[in-house]
């Protein structure tokens with residue numbers, strides 16, 4: 001008998017208020033994300049993000065951009081992150097080093113500009129990343145910009161994700177398009193930040209609930 005498909009997981013990212021972590025947890029999210037590298041619109045101190053897991057019951061994803069390894073380990077430990085999302089130009093060797101330094105699940109973010117670049121990233125990070133996150137590309141913002149990647153580029157190469165590597169779909173997801181993303185891209189996790197916000201870092205309760213409900217809808221039919 002074929003195995004039942006795993007249910008879709010959801011991540012609410014860019015949380016800057018403890019009450020929004022609670023909101024995400026009550027709505028059924030699996031992961032809450034905090035931007036731990038300083039200087040971004042949704043950056044928070046690691047000690048502040050450390051309050052999210054207890055408030056939400058979710059696993060904490062620490063998002064960092066091009067941090068040196070010692071600083072990264074320090075941020076991850078202070079936040080109590082369970083997953084590290086590397087959202088810069090990190091090389092595979094950094095992930096190998098991190099794996100030896102702690103028990104974090106490691107996700108590498110790739111900003112999609114071509115299917116070839118995604119295939120090359122899958123190749124380079126196979127064996128070192130537990131997940132590959134695909135995000136939209138924006139000329140000024142590293143992430144959290146609400147930009148979709150071209151889904152039609154990824155649909156034909158979806159099955160090239162190595163077995164056991166989570167596919168996290170991000171970038172421009174919203175309550176209104178997440179069911180279509182789940183159907184077309186068949187991700188393991190859907191990730192949203194700006195699509196459920198009132199303004200940068202401030203989440204809207206109705207949109208968070210609708211996002212999670214709509215993400216799950218296809219698999220529950």
Ligand SMILES: O=C(O)c1ccccc1N[C@@H]1O[C@H](COP(=O)(O)O)[C@@H](O)[C@H]1O
Pocket residue numbers: 013014033035040041042043063064065087135142143144145146147170171172173191192193194195
């Ligand atoms: O949200 C940010 O400000 C941010 C800063 C630096 C790196 C990543 C960031 N956000 C990540 O971007 C994706 C997509 O966000 P959106 O839904 O398109 O707004 C998501 O993984 C965020 O974690």
